[in-house]
Amino acid sequence: MTGRARDDAGGASVEFALVLPALVLLLAVVVGAAGVATTAVRVADASAVVARQVARGDAASAPATLAELVPGATMTTVGVGEFVCVEVTVDARLAGPGTTVPVTSRGCAPRAGR
């Protein structure tokens, strides 16, 4: 009985040692992905706001608005027929340095003041 108890204890420790790194890695990925998702929400919001701003004839101050909403983001403006579409892209950090993923969102608004 004591032998079995000792076997169990050792097995559990080895088990724990094997599983723990995997759990920590998983946790790191989830935390990193949550950060990327937060950035993606801000990028989605910014693309809609900036598209509206450009479509309403205030393209000059759009970069300043974008810099305030999502620091470091870049934007490209595309005219699609009667719409103005703005694609906002920023590199979001997943975990440590060097593990960035590009996050992009497209917002469109109808041209006004024609």
Added chain:
Amino acid sequence: MTRPRGTRLRVLLDDTGGAGVVGVALLTAAALLSVALLAAAGLLVERQRTAGAADAAALAAADVLAGLEVGDPCGRAGAVAAATGHRVVACALDGPVTTVTASAVGSGPLVSATASAGPEADEAGPGGASAAGVYGVHVDHAGR
């Protein structure tokens, strides 16, 4: 590795292998939970995109009601929403105010957002919207 030699029967009976099952189960549960969390995060992102589309659609419909554009207000809202791959699932007109609910094409009713647009209260005189009215947008976060 810690097992005594020559005790084949004990090896068969003891729980060492069982601990492995627990570990696998734990990892599986954690992985499933992570997948669920990531899916929820994806829905939140899509919801923000949909909210932006609903804002733009409601504003466009309000422009028609204010006389800045011609056409059908709700048809205009639909065209604007379609530009970002969304569709209008509800469009209500109340005087100069439009309330539009949009959802992503293909997402079904899982993700939707509602926005209202119209002249600000100060601008909406008895005559309705003034053509130069300032438009306010309100996104209703009660949508799913």
